[in-house]
Amino acid sequence: MTNKEVLKIEQLTRTFEMGSEKVHALRGISFSVNEGEFVSIMGTSGSGKSTLLNILGCLDKPTSGEYFIDGIAVSKQNDQALSLLRNRKLGFVFQSYNLLPRTSAVEQVELPLLYNPDIKSRERKERAKFALEQVGLQDRMNHFPNQLSGGQQQRVAIARALVNDPVMILADEATGNLDTRTSYEVMSLFQQLNAQGKTICFVTHEPDIANFTTRSIRLKDGLIITDTPIMTQSAALALASLPKNQDYEMV
Amino acid sequence: MKWYNYINIAYRALLRNKTRAFLTMLGIIIGIASVIAVVSLGSASTNNIRNEIASTGTNMIFISPAQQQRGGINMGAGDAKSLTESDLKALKKECKLITNVSPSVNISGQLVAGTNNTPTSLSGVDVTFQHIRDLKMQKGIFFSTTDVETAAKVCVIGKTIVDKLFPDGSDPIGKTIRFKNIPLKIIGVLEERGQNGMGQDQDNVVYLPYSTVQKRMLAITHFNSIFASAVSEEESENAVTEIKSVIRRAHKLKPSDTDDFDIFTQAEMLSMVSNVTGMLTALLTSVAAISLLVGGIGIMNIMYVTVTERTKEIGLRMSIGAQKQFVLMQFLSESIILSLIGGFLGILLGIIVSYLVSLFLNWEFVLNIGSVLLAFGVCFAEGIFFGWYPAKKASQLDPIVALRYE
Incomplete structure (x- = not known):
């Protein structure tokens, strides 16, 4: 594991104006993430973790402070440059998968590459297929979302986040809509990707999910209260120790 | 971003909702089809009427007495007696630009042949x-x-008269028919001409020497009208001027007097008919154009609904790197593709409809390339015009809000 800084934030604040009131969602936080880290960001609702995620995802800009992704200062960028950063540097995984309806898995995964004019159609298809193989869906390439289980849909979304080879994958409650077993499967996949060197920021409010990461940052009222490395548990082992479910078939 | 990537993205999005895409297009299809069909059938009918008129000779000139005012009462042209044998002679002698001149004296009444009879109008020419x-x-x-000189009791009849008076199919040549107790011998039957552009039956005619009508039937010396042909269609304007001066001289009119006769040319008739059909075509086209407008509003409506319905998709696209103008272009491309495909199908449908109608009415099928190109242009413009607002709305969504939209 190298010590290259993928992400660095300094004294980040974000204030919203709600009518005459000012809401301080982030009150000045600083941390950095090195390449290959698997960070969980935890906090209760209202702790500022969604605001932080929006900023990390280049969807929002800080009120003050600076955010560097891959050495690029985000607050100085315009809308167009932010789109470019999202397209080239980041991969998103959402709680509700956000797949397009009536669109095959391979086309879903191709989507980020369609917004990159440097990538030709043939390369786009190959990379999409490779990403689907990485998440173990090589047999489901042409399935529509309604033909896939929740876990499979989330894996398509993970493949979509991987396909542009981002410097960081941002996951927003990525296991929030899944049952325990499927959550563990997805976490096991994230751990595999992390083991291959992917940097992952995982926003969650479930402590047992955070245990599968390598570092945990806790937010409360817009401030970091703890930032500690954790004894990482293996999701694959946790999965194996779950009581067998007769109704469930492994894919 | 390459343009075909926009098309690709828009095309994939449209394919996801084939039925809706087709229903949206339907408005455009019907609008374009009706414009194409109306314009095509309009030109076909104009051509048809022009051909009919041209077949009777475009160099024909028609002279009639002017309407008369007597004591402030308009007496109409009917009983004016201003056209006479002397006018005819003057025209024959002095006019260089006309080849043939013939007077016309008309009388209406019942024509009888044995037990059959029919009302008709006789033309003495x-x-x-x-x-x-x-x-x-x-x-x-x-x-x-000779027949004219001797005011012979002979006549030439059209197909309709033959059918009415000789329904048994016997040969009318040599038979005698009676008109107001005057026997007329049939010496010829005219070739069938059908209806003219105005729907008049050109076979419901009886021609006989004008002298016979004047002397034996009406006991008059004037004519109802005079027909002439100009040496050529181009010369008909000049021929009219010439005729005018010859008749004015024959009638001894002072320069201050108005003409006591009217002159029509077939060319004028042609342009009059063309005006009428042109106006009708324009009227129908504008009605069809309204349906095109309604079709465009249909596109805007659906695109607007689509943007709201696909808010989450727009958020996702933005989060994976679609810039505002990419989203704008995607939705604009969708509406342009919709209206262009709709336009193409509409043109096809319009051509099929006008072809079938032309076939049915026995008209020559005319396809106006200009109207097809215009229709395509209108579709493209409609796609942009009606797609712009929804597309703009889509591109201005905040990705954070759009992603959380339920």
Whole structure:
């Protein structure tokens, strides 16, 4: 594991104006993430973790402070440059998968590459297929979302986040809509990707999910209260120790 | 971002909702089809009428007495007696730009042959009338100069009269028919001409020497009208001027007097008919154009709904790197593709409809390339115009809000 800084934030604040009131969602936080880290960001609702995620995802800009992704200062960028950063540097995984309806898995995964004019159609298809193989869906390439289980849909979304080879994958409650077993499967996949060197920021409010990461940052009222490395548990082992479910078939 | 990537993205999005895409297009399809069909059928009918008129000779000139005012009462042209034998002679002698001249004296009444009879109008004309109207004989002969000089009791009849008076199919040549107790011998039957552009039956005619009508039936010396042909269609304007001066001199009119006669040319008739059909076509086209507008509003409506319905998709696209203008272009491309495909299908449908109608009405099928190109242009413009607002709305969504939209 190298010590290259993928992400660095300094004294980040974000204030919203709600009518005459000012809401301080982030009150000045600083941390950095090195390449290959698997960070969980935890906090209760209202702790500022969604605001932080929006900023990390280049969807929002800080009120003050600076955010560097891959050495690029985000607050100085315009809308167009932010789109470019999202397209080239980041991969998103959402709680509700956000797949397009009536669109095959391979086309879903191709989507980020369609917004990159440097990538030709043939390369786009190959990379999409490779990403689907990485998440173990090589047999489901042409399935529509309604033909896939929740876990499979989330894996398509993970493949979509991987396909542009981002410097960081941002996951927003990525296991929030899944049952325990499927959550563990997805976490096991994230751990595999992390083991291959992917940097992952995982926003969650479930402590047992955070245990599968390598570092945990806790937010409360817009401030970091703890930032500690954790004894990482293996999701694959946790999965194996779950009581067998007769109704469930492994894919 | 390459343009075909926009098309690709838009095309994939449209394919996801085939039925809706088709229903949206339907408005455009119907609008374009009706414009194409109306314009095509309009030109076909104009051509048809022009051909009909042209077939009777575009160099024909028609002279009639002017409407008369007597004591402030408009007496109409009917009983004016201003056109006479002397006018005819003057025209024959002095006019260089006309080839044939024939007077016309008309009388209406019942024509009887044995137990059959039919109401009709008899036209007393000169031998030259055959050339002026380009009348062709199916059987028998046209009457001769001698017949005119002797006011012979002979006549030439059209197909409709034959059918009415001789329903048994017997040969009418040589038979005698009676009109107001005057026996007339049929010496010829005209070739069938059908209806003219105005829907008049051109076969419901009886021609006989004008002298016969004047002397034996009406006991008058004036004419109802005079027909003439100009040496050519181009010269008809000049011929009219010439005729005007000849008749004014013959009638001894002072320069301050108004003409006591009217002159019409077939060319004027042609342009009059063209005006009428042109106006009708324009009217129908504008009605069809309204349906095109409604079709465009249909596109805007659906695109607007689509943007709201696909808010989450727009958020996702933005989060994976679609810039505002990419989203704008995607939705604009969708509406342009919709309206262009709709336009293409509409043009096809319009051509099929007008072809079938032309076939059914026995008209020559006319396809106006200009109207097809215009239709395509209108579709493209509609796609942009009606797609712009929804597309703009889509591109201005905040990705954070759009992603959380339920």
